[in-house]
Amino acid sequence: MTARLPGDEISLWLATTAETNYPPLTADGDTFDVAIVGGGISGILTAWMYQKEGLKTALVEKDHIIANTTGNTTAKLTSQHNLVYHYLIDKHGKQIAKAFGQANQRAIEDIDALAQSLGIDCDFEPADAHVYTQESERLQSIENEVKAAKSLGLPASFTKTTDLPFSAAGAIKFTDQAQFHPRKFLLGVAADYIATGGVIYEQTEALDISPARPSILKTKNGELKAESIIVASKYPFWRKETFDKATWVKLSYALGVVLREDRYPRGMYISAEEPVRTIRSHPYNKGRILIFGG
Ligand SMILES: Cc1cc2nc3c(=O)[nH]c(=O)nc-3n(C[C@H](O)[C@H](O)[C@H](O)COP(=O)(O)OP(=O)(O)OC[C@H]3O[C@@H](n4cnc5c(N)ncnc54)[C@H](O)[C@@H]3O)c2cc1C
Incomplete structure (x- = not known):
């Protein structure tokens, strides 16, 4: 694809990869073993790992995956x-x-090994x-x-x-x-996640969680049920009054x-x-x- 650099206010990672277009949730959805909220590096890798374990999973992203913090990071892989x-x-x-x-x-080793095993060229x-x-x-x-x-x-x-x-x-x-190209890496992981039966809903904003068995994830587009819900949204949408006090922009x-x-x-x-x-x-x-x- 043609990079949108130079001159644009866009990260190198977003400028040099294709945009994603996974469908939104359009009505009340299925029941999953695990629903993961947030399509950054935390959410995508968590969803991929659970899917690989044989669980039925869905990843819910309010915008497009890898476009928020992870799409704008400096992408150094370091224990420092x-x-x-x-x-x-x-x-x-x-x-x-x-x-x-x-x-x-x-x-660092795991990311390298995963990229190699999935054949992802992520610089x-x-x-x-x-x-x-x-x-x-x-x-x-x-x-x-x-x-x-x-x-x-x-x-x-x-x-x-x-x-x-x-x-x-x-x-x-x-x-x-x-160091690596986070979008090249995670787009490859997301493709493998889909290939193994994972589900991604983009443009689906999670609004609340009702803990139960299964729990209910309420989104702007409808509800999902899941035995477990993992919040990887970075900015909390659930129990906001508690988390708001501990977060700042x-x-x-x-x-x-x-x-x-x-x-x-x-x-x-x-x-x-x-x-x-x-x-x-x-x-x-x-x-x-x-x-x-x-
Ligand atoms: C400028 C900068 C440089 C950095 N450099 C480094 C670095 O070199 N090395 C390093 O290790 N770390 C670095 N970091 C930190 C690192 O980028 C982040 O820790 C990491 O990307 C966070 O990933 P995440 O998946 O937790 O969050 P995000 O990437 O923010 O993903 C969360 C996702 O959740 C979605 N979301 C939010 N609310 C909802 C909702 N209600 N419903 C559905 N979806 C929702 C968001 O749209 C987003 O896509 C840097 C960060 C910044 C800002």
Whole structure:
């Protein structure tokens, strides 16, 4: 398909893949083992996994799948989440911090394995992930994080060398990380989900859940029944009064820029300091494109 870049206010992922057009729910629907609300990475992979287990599942999306947060992410696959491990060990202990790190590390391998097993070309590239700082006063917190991450068996080290076009005082580097094209990956997973009998309803906004056996998922277009309902809508639609207090909206911007020469960083970067800067590059039109935002 023809990419709608350059100049459009659209993510690289949405601009370089076809739009989806799964049918909406048109009347009260079937009864399912599991109904999953939300067609981002959480909902699609959950639906796919349950369907593979032999359950009868439906995925309900108010808009189009992979068009919300997951369609606008920077799509770094990494167990590195800013300077989180020092904090996690401090707050929750080593065992929980380790489980979190291992689950994140395992997810990278799982995505690669799933893409390969389904034959999905999703521009999966191994890349090192870095949290960098330009402020020497922050080096101690970076070094503390290296120590914490290493103690959990994560592939962390301290470095002053990056392939950024500006100098960094230092960075924590995680090897064995990756980056990918989230829509190419998830469109392939969704196609396999449909092929194995899964059902996707787009343009079907979930409004409420009546817990029962089976539970009822009320949508703008009708009702579905399911033994279990999984909410993967990111923004909660159910028990809003409870969740509203714990959620807030955050907006960030990213640009995709084609450089005159190949000076694209191959590593993935995020700044330790505010305002947060996130940087990486991605294959684009036989060359690459620089993605940076914050
Ligand atoms: C700018 C940016 C950069 C990021 N970079 C990274 C990164 O590099 N690496 C990383 O791991 N994470 C990154 N993240 C975070 C990551 O993108 C998100 O955590 C992830 O995409 C969330 O996926 P999700 O499926 O939970 O939510 P979403 O992708 O938001 O999916 C939820 C879906 O639910 C639908 N929905 C909502 N309400 C209803 C309803 N009532 N009924 C039916 N459907 C509903 C929405 O339309 C949406 O499609 C980034 C996020 C942003 C914003």
